[in-house]
Amino acid sequence: MGSLQLKSIRKAFGSNEVLKGIDLEVKDGEFVIFVGPSGCGKSTLLRVIAGLEDATSGSIRIDGQEMATTPPAKRGIAMVFQSYALYPHLTVKDNMGLGLKQAGTEKAEIDTRVAKASGMLSLDPYLARRPAELSGGQRQRVAIGRAIVREPKLFLFDEPLSNLDAALRVQTRLEIAGLHRRLKATMIYVTHDQVEAMTLADKIVVLNAGAIEQIGSPMELYNKPANVFVAGFIGSPQMNFIPAEKLGDTGAKTIGVRPEHVALSRESGDWKGKVIHVEHLGADTIVYLETEATGLLTVRLFGEHAYAPDDMVFATPDRTSLHRFDANDRAIA
């Protein structure tokens, strides 16, 4: 239980079409992440699944049942919001129990479920507090707890980590991953952060301008991007795109090479260039080159390297890791 089928979902606000026909199949227990730049429609899609927005056309099935006329509370979903959205006048315990109370669940049952969720998220000391008395990380844990307590078929996360600081974000990310392993629940998660997408997802859905660009596991997207957009969106620093003609390749329009698939040498190599800027990150060194053959080139080296601006170096791409794209920006297999 907990599967989801979307069939040609369209959503328009007035004449502005935000979703342009989304087809998607999510299997029970999968962790699916919608990722894309802001304004690509990923949050709208999530709100359509939740029933907070009506789709202009198309069908949504949860566990095989058509949901078009089902109100959000009856869809068997729970949602965690970016801004936490806790009820300010209720205690942590009541915040977590409200959904069940509205559904007419018995008090004893609510208590056991709240206790279980608060144990999982180590919220026990805070059950009697109001949201105002909690820190940001605690508030987001309460919001996650509120979702767990409902024991939904489908967990929906709308950029849940965006308001947290970097350290807390990593920690909460781990907690969400752990939660998915323990609950084996179906989760749909929206983010614009590709690191979150790569680390959490079983399946990533890359959205752009209201349409799906590619669906696949994190490594599929990384190793076999279907088009230039996905290739540029997944991976950091971004893939280098080089006009194919500059490299003498007539079969393709663009050649892509990831920064980590380029080797640098002071003595010899394919492309001669000048170092413009170097970023030392400890584990990595990011070198920006201006080469005659390729223009601006980003190179990611592992470990520490003593390159400095104005050094003359040679870059050599790993021939087996080149990505070739045709005139329509599609990958050439």
Next chain:
Amino acid sequence: MSKARSAPVRAAFIHLALIAYTLVALFPVFLTLVNSFKSRSAIFSQPMALPTPSTFSLIGYQTVLSQGNFVGYFQNSLIVTVASIALVLLFGAMAAFALSEYRFRGNTLMGLYLALGIMIPIRLGTVAILQGMVAAGLVNTLTSLILVYTAQGLPLAIFILSEFMRTVSDDLKSAGRIDGLSEYAIFFRLVLPLVRPAMATVAVFTMIPIWNDLWFPLILAPGEATKTVTLGAQMFIGQFVTNWNAVLSALSLAILPVMVLYVIFSRQLIRGITSGAVK
């Protein structure tokens, strides 16, 4: 203010201006209060002087409390004011919620139409209102005043409250919907508590013109049983002789209830439980 950002000269000028304004604003109130405690001759001979043992007199208050039915007038004023505020807040907030929350055809036009009342004084419609009230048999009832004041207060209430309701987090309302709260529950339990400071502002702005109004009580409800305080005080103002002691005493007394209401609402302005809801 921190030491680094304080500028003594500028602060002094600001305070000077504020003090000057306070004096100007409070002067009529001061004059009314002071003179209400003086004898008639003292009011005319030295209107600015404070009451001294020789000029002190409670004759005005005695007249007010013995003549006419001032307790009744107060009661009428309070009923009209409180009922009008309650209706303005309830309907204003509901309309504002609909305008800010739901997308429907004509939403913007409806909002403009409802705000139009801010620009057009309701008194222009006095004749039509009177005819309507006569036809409905509501002349000389408090209901007629409450209806008119509710209509008068709604435009500003809707205008202010819909702006505030737009600032209430969408996520919070969505969370409520997913938890199965009805639209009414979302409105009363989630949104209203968060816009309480705005509600208090609207209440204050609505209350004062209603309490002070002379026009509609005079036209719609001049009967003895439905007189309001401001209308009641008029009976001491004659064409040839005015009982200033009584007028000033009546007005001084009339300040009190509205002060109490103001204190109640302004506490709401300060208190807020919104923190912690979002972010």
